[in-house]
Amino acid sequence: MNIAIVTGASSGLGKVFFEKIVERYPNLDEIWLIARREERLKELAAQYPNQKVRVLPLDLANSKSIDILEEALKEANPNIKVLINNAGFDRAGLFREMKYNDIYALINLNVMGTTMISRSCLPYMSKGSYQIISGSIGSFAPLPWRAVYSASKAYVRFFARALHEEERKRGVNIMLLSPGNMKTEMFDKNSSGGKLSIFPYLDLEKETVKAMKKAEKGAAAYTPRTFYKIYRTLAKIVPSAIMVKFTSVESSVPKE
Numbered sequence: 001m002n003i004a005i006v007t008g009a010s011s012g013l014g015k016v017f018f019e020k021i022v023e024r025y026p027n028l029d030e031i032w033l034i035a036r037r038e039e040r041l042k043e044l045a046a047q048y049p050n051q052k053v054r055v056l057p058l059d060l061a062n063s064k065s066i067d068i069l070e071e072a073l074k075e076a077n078p079n080i081k082v083l084i085n086n087a088g089f090d091r092a093g094l095f096r097e098m099k100y101n102d103i104y105a106l107i108n109l110n111v112m113g114t115t116m117i118s119r120s121c122l123p124y125m126s127k128g129s130y131q132i133i134s135g136s137i138g139s140f141a142p143l144p145w146r147a148v149y150s151a152s153k154a155y156v157r158f159f160a161r162a163l164h165e166e167e168r169k170r171g172v173n174i175m176l177l178s179p180g181n182m183k184t185e186m187f188d189k190n191s192s193g194g195k196l197s198i199f200p201y202l203d204l205e206k207e208t209v210k211a212m213k214k215a216e217k218g219a220a221a222y223t224p225r226t227f228y229k230i231y232r233t234l235a236k237i238v239p240s241a242i243m244v245k246f247t248s249v250e251s252s253v254p255k256e
């Protein structure tokens with residue numbers, strides 16, 4: 001049984017990935033959708049009555065959800081052709097004022113959730129399969145007022161690059177997607193404009209298709225748009241001690 005799995009599928013980037021997977025891979029036996037909000041997932045699945053969709057309402061920040069997924073995988077024993085490892089969480093603000101629960105959620109989902117989804121799914125992937133891991137331009141340099149988020153995405157960047165090399169020999173591609181500004185619920189909740197408003201927004205439909213095409217061809221990383229490619233290059237050249245003077249997103253943090 002050939003399947004695709006999309007995490008963080010209830011909205012934003014994950015939702016668009018699901019829609020484009022339906023269009024691009026019509027011969028998949030099933031598509032598994034994973035997110036916390038079951039009703040959202042069911043509504044999304046109902047829009048595609050000709051596609052067999054399995055809804056898994058799981059909170060990937062909770063290790064028990066990984067156990068549930070592993071049991072489902074053992075029972076189905078699928079061949080995962082496409083894995084969109086996209087679930088993520090963000091909270092902006094001065095670190096010393098952040099809520100403890102938000103800090104735990106950021107680390108548990110962005111780091112542990114991303115890691116354990118890969119661990120659960122990779123044994124069910126084979127030659128020709130690929131995984132896209134959602135990173136962020138926030139991983140290129142430290143972001144004051146988004147300190148935990150940028151640190152978590154830096155972990156994801158190194159993790160994805162290492163996995164790319166590990167899995168390359170058996171023909172499974174791991175690609176890091178590092179998007180910039182996106183019109184999504186998570187971005188809207190964590191930005192009030194400010195400095196971030198000058199950064200260009202991505203066309204999600206266009207970029208998800210581009211990302212899949214690049215993953216199919218074995219690319220290790222994809223950063224959409226020239227603006228963000230230049231930013232990535234600058235972050236490589238300029239020492240982080242200097243970059244951090246310019247990367248503060250304090251002006252973009254919503255005021256309570």
